[in-house]
Amino acid sequence: MTVQRVPGGTRGRSTPPVLRRLLALVGRLSYRLGANRSKTLLLTTVGARSGRERTSAVAYFPDGDAAWLVVASMGGDRKHPAWYHNLVANPGRASVQVAGRQVPVNARSLHGQERADRWARIVATAPNFGKYQQVTDREIPVLRLEAAR
Numbered sequence: 117m118t119v120q121r122v123p124g125g126t127r128g129r130s131t132p133p134v135l136r137r138l139l140a141l142v143g144r145l146s147y148r149l150g151a152n153r154s155k156t157l158l159l160t161t162v163g164a165r166s167g168r169e170r171t172s173a174v175a176y177f178p179d180g181d182a183a184w185l186v187v188a189s190m191g192g193d194r195k196h197p198a199w200y201h202n203l204v205a206n207p208g209r210a211s212v213q214v215a216g217r218q219v220p221v222n223a224r225s226l227h228g229q230e231r232a233d234r235w236a237r238i239v240a241t242a243p244n245f246g247k248y249q250q251v252t253d254r255e256i257p258v259l260r261l262e263a264a265r
Contacts, residue, residue, distance in 0.1 A: 119200075119207045119225045119259060157184060158213040159261075161202035172199040176214065177238055182263035184212060184221075185234055192251030200257060212261055220264040231258050 155178075160171045176184040188200035203210060207223040226234055235258055239246040249256050 119203045119223050119257075121201075121204045157186075159186065159199055160211045160213070161199050162206040162209040164201045164205035170199065170202060172197070174199065175242065176212075176261075177234075177241060179234070179260060182219070184214065184261045185226075185238065186259050186261060187238060187245055188257040188259065189245055189248040192248035194252055194254060196254075196257065200259075203259065208264070210261070221261040222264050223259050223261050226258045226260055234258055234260075 155176050156173050157176045158171050159174045160169055162168070163170050174186045176186050179185045188196050190197040203223045210223055211218055211220045213219075225231075235245075238258070245256070
């Protein structure tokens with residue numbers, strides 16, 4: 117259960133902080149109102165610096181009965197999303213709300229062939245993620261969130 121920090125990029129989109137906050141709010145609201153058409157979960161992490169709980173709406177891809185893949189793409193931004201930094205700092209202090217259930221999870225980074233296989237599946241399902249990778253020079257992290265036992 118480890119999330120290894122992948123270096124940020126030097127090129128890619130640069131989303132203004134106010135727009136990031138607005139998009140985060142819209143994502144959480146659309147999840148709660150049932151307006152999201154894509155597979156979205158609410159990921160609750162513990163802030164890397166603040167120690168406070170933070171909740172983000174994140175696209176997910178099922179990976180077995182009690183596991184979900186999430187992608188720290190931030191739309192091809194040169195920076196990683198805040199929830200990724202929180203998982204690096206606190207990989208075992210997270211939960212997801214998916215299909216109306218709240219589930220504690222452990223997060224782990226995918227690397228090598230395991231990442232490549234899952235990435236190919238993700239891009240086949242949601243081609244925009246492949247476009248995000250083309251925009252930035254950072255490796256976009258893929259994480260597996262497994263239900264805690």
